[in-house]
Amino acid sequence: MPLSDDQPHTRTRLPVGEQPSHQMTARQPRRLRTLLAVLVVVTLLVLGVSIANRDKPGPTAGGTSSGDGAVPSSAATAPTGTKPVDTTANGIATGFPHTDQGAQSAAANYATALGSADMFRADGRHTVVDTVADPTAADRLKQRLDAAFGTETAARFGLDAQGRPPKGLTLVSRTIPVGTRTTNGADTATVVDVWCTGLTGLAGASSTQPVSQTWYTLTITMRWTGSDWKLTDFARKSGPAPVPGDQQAATAEEITDAVQQFGGFRYAR
Numbered sequence: 429m430p431l432s433d434d435q436p437h438t439r440t441r442l443p444v445g446e447q448p449s450h451q452m453t454a455r456q457p458r459r460l461r462t463l464l465a466v467l468v469v470v471t472l473l474v475l476g477v478s479i480a481n482r483d484k485p486g487p488t489a490g491g492t493s494s495g496d497g498a499v500p501s502s503a504a505t506a507p508t509g510t511k512p513v514d515t516t517a518n519g520i521a522t523g524f525p526h527t528d529q530g531a532q533s534a535a536a537n538y539a540t541a542l543g544s545a546d547m548f549r550a551d552g553r554h555t556v557v558d559t560v561a562d563p564t565a566a567d568r569l570k571q572r573l574d575a576a577f578g579t580e581t582a583a584r585f586g587l588d589a590q591g592r593p594p595k596g597l598t599l600v601s602r603t604i605p606v607g608t609r610t611t612n613g614a615d616t617a618t619v620v621d622v623w624c625t626g627l628t629g630l631a632g633a634s635s636t637q638p639v640s641q642t643w644y645t646l647t648i649t650m651r652w653t654g655s656d657w658k659l660t661d662f663a664r665k666s667g668p669a670p671v672p673g674d675q676q677a678a679t680a681e682e683i684t685d686a687v688q689q690f691g692g693f694r695y696a697r
Contacts, residue, residue, distance in 0.1 A: 585629070645665050
């Protein structure tokens, strides 16, 4: 006889091990479907990004992209070189290879020599020119540099007529190449820009010309002589100069000690 709705309902509770598992089996397919949906979405996003980037132009060999902004290539910013030259003359590197890299190395070394303290003395200046210059240009360059480092320049730096500093003071003149670039390369002649920073002044407690830093670009013109790159002309212009760092200037004693304890470098790569 069927029970009416007015009859009390009887609920049968099974033991735990006998409970029906239809609720668990219903949840598992839903979780699995959700996980599969997420994986499909992520896969589609990755494929979409890959396809979009595949059609973008990359940097050209010259270091710039085909877009509006210039993108430096790794070759333009990374250190380069094969084997540095190991020959010198009068303390200046010589015997550079007949390559673009060899020309840039020669220019960096010649910039260092032309910015050294030897340039303030006539004998040292002429030795530098004879070492780095093409013989056909040596006399002309000597006359030009003799005029540039004359008595007026010596007096401005607190030196005597022979380019010697006062007793107790040390003349500081160092050029440090920061980078080079070839602006007009050819097989027998080339022009290289050398971006430099320099230290110039008199170090010592009584100095009225303290050592200061400058930034400039030296344009070196050279000719291949058959065995080496040699200087035929040069020009200098100011900058580019970075923003000065927030550092406290060293004392005169600290600068003197640094100049005497830290040697300079030849630049050959």
